Amino acid sequence: MLSLFQILMLILDIVWFFIIAHVIMSWLINFQVLNLNQPFVAQIWYGVNRLLEPLYGPIRRLLPNMQGIDIAPLAVLIAVYACRIILQNNIAAFY
Template sequence: MKALIDVIIIALDIFWWVIIASAILSWLIVFNVVNYSNQIVAQIDQTLRAITEPVLAPIRRRMPNTGAVDLSPIVLLLGIIFIKLVLSYYVRPYVF
C-alpha cells in the first residue's frame, strides 16, 4: 500500500509542475514575451492545456468571476497540497 501511495504522491508532484508551467506560459503569452504564432510555443501550450483543462474547468465553473485574474490554478495547487498531506499521513502517521 505504501508503494501505491508513493506513486500517487509522485504523480501529484509532476502534475504540480505541469500546472505551474502552464500558468507561467500563459502569462508569457499574454504579456507577449513569447510569440504564440511560433509553432513550438503553440504546441507546448496546447499540450499543457490538454493536461490541465479537464481539472481546471470544473473549478472555474464553481468559482466567482474575478475578471482577468484566473485563480483556479491556485485552488488546484492548494487541493494538491491537501491531498498530499492526507496521503503522506497514511504512509507515515504521526510524523507531523
C-alpha cells in the same frame, strides 16, 4: 503498498509541475515574451491546456467571475497540496 504511496506522490508531483509550468507560460505569453505564432510554443501551450482543462473546468464553474483573473490554477494547486498532506499523514495505511 508503499509502492502505491510513492506512485500517488509521483502523480501529484507531476500535476504540480504542469500547473506551475502552465502559470509561468501564461505570464510569458501575456507579457509577449513568448509568441503563440511560433509552432513549438503553440504546441506546448495547447498540449498543457488540454491536460489541465479537466482539472480547471469544474473549479471555474464553481468560482465567481473575476474579470480576467483566473484563480482556478491556485485552487487546484491548493487541492494537490492538500492531497499530498493527507497521503503523508496517512502513510501508515500503506504498510
